[in-house]
Amino acid sequence: MGIKSFSELKEKVLKMSAKRVVVAAAHDKDVIESVVESMKVGIVKTPILIGDAQKIENIIKDFGENLNDFEIVDSSSDEESGKLAVKYIKEKKAEILVKGKLETVFYLKPILDKETGIKKSGVLSNLTLFEMPSYHKFISVTDNAIIPVPTMEEKKYIIENTKILYNALEIETPKVALLSALEVINTKVESTIDAACLTQMYQRGQIKGFIIDGPLAYDTAIDKKSADSKKLKGSEVAGDPDILIVPNLESGNILGKAYKFHADAKSGGVVLGASVPVVLNSRSDGADRRFNSMLIARSIAEMV
Known part of the structure; x- marks a missing residue:
């Protein structure tokens, strides 16, 4: 557990x-x-x-x-x-x-x-761990403090950096949601392309030790009903992520502060890598x- x-x-x-x-x-x-x-x-x-x-x-x-x-x-x-x-x-x-x-x-x-x-590591990345009444377990946001706009390669390092913490939290295979504004690939929205490629890399065994899905909008990542309504019923991550990979530093910073001020979140953070x-x-x-x-x-x- x-x-x-x-x-x-x-x-x-x-x-x-x-x-x-x-x-x-x-x-x-x-x-x-x-x-x-x-x-x-x-x-x-x-x-x-x-x-x-x-x-x-x-x-x-x-x-x-x-x-x-x-x-x-x-x-x-x-x-x-x-x-x-x-x-x-x-x-x-x-x-x-x-x-x-x-x-x-x-x-x-x-x-x-x-x-x-x-x-x-290939990159340093900051991870903030949140505990809040509205979610059933710890959830983390990364990277929210160091890399302004990570490339796809940097996002791979960011994911892999988290493994050490989740080993400490005794979660053998953490679930990773790759966040964007939507759940389909849009060539004008680079975060959707990155997310799709990283998900494919996971499915082909190029990223091990995680369950990864994306692109996912925040509602479908965090809420199972929203995911089901958008026909994402096959996702192992939707509604139950451990880790939220944000598309850029700004979105991660804003999300973390929203948790702090509006979701009664307790938090702590660490730089990994x-x-x-x-x-x-x-x-x-x-x-x-x-x-x-x-x-x-x-x-x-x-x-x-």
């Missing part, structure tokens, strides 16, 4: 050993709160906090925590924080990389550096979402 909620995921992760995390630009209350919570439940040990050292120390003291439980590294800029964080990962001083209060460009640039970065789990939180994310992201990252830490 697989893991269907963050409470179930937390139960699994709590049975694992703690890992060291390094946080780039950690001088933020919500960032440190999520780290402290992760330490208290045993997910994280002796975190490395890079950023404005004085601010970091003050926040830790405000939480009533012992400064000796943390390694604090002073940094003068976001750019330096991002580079130092990746350096700690490369030197194997930490096993999970976490974004703090810095701009995404300063976080991703050292990760993607061809000489000193930690990219492992690197040599370690990478957490790419928004600067506006609260401590709860950051903690959920830490759970996801820890669940795959041995698998990357």
Whole structure:
């Protein structure tokens, strides 16, 4: 059946050993709160906090925590924080990389550096995992943060990147919906062509370990009745997807925010395709979402 909620995921992760995390630009209350919570439940040990050292120390003291439980590294800029964080990962001083209060460009640039970065797959892709009352299990949206308009080849990597997480969620063969605006191929709508080709690649055994269907409009992907009304009764994915592959970053970003604000969704995210789990939180994310992201990252830490 697989893991269907963050409470179930937390139960699994709590049975694992703690890992060291390094946080780039950690001088933020919500960032440190999520780290402290992760330490208290045993997910994280002796975190490395890079950023404005004085601010970091003050926040830790405000939480009533012992400064000796943390390694604090002073940094003068976001750019330096991002580079130092990746350096700690490369030197194997930490096993999970976490974004703090810095701009995404300063976080991703050292990760993607061809000489000193930690990219492992053909592409890096961000996945957000959602739990919401209106759906019967976890559902994820990818890529919603890194690749503006992925090519068909990049979408193949995006699909394959998800396998590691779904292994952790104990879902042997995740169902993948390739989203577009319609369910038929239209040569003027490139996402329909990509989806049809990727579905054919799956059917011919070129993509393994998934059940894939597309193109699917959102209603037919997520709702079985809508799929049946459009004569998609043979689809193994329609009405029951685990993963939504969006046609571009904008649609993924909008969909995720709609879930957050209108579907009472709990969420967490992780960047896949690197040599370690990478957490790419928004600067506006609260401590709860950051903690959920830490759970996801820890669940795959041995698998990357």
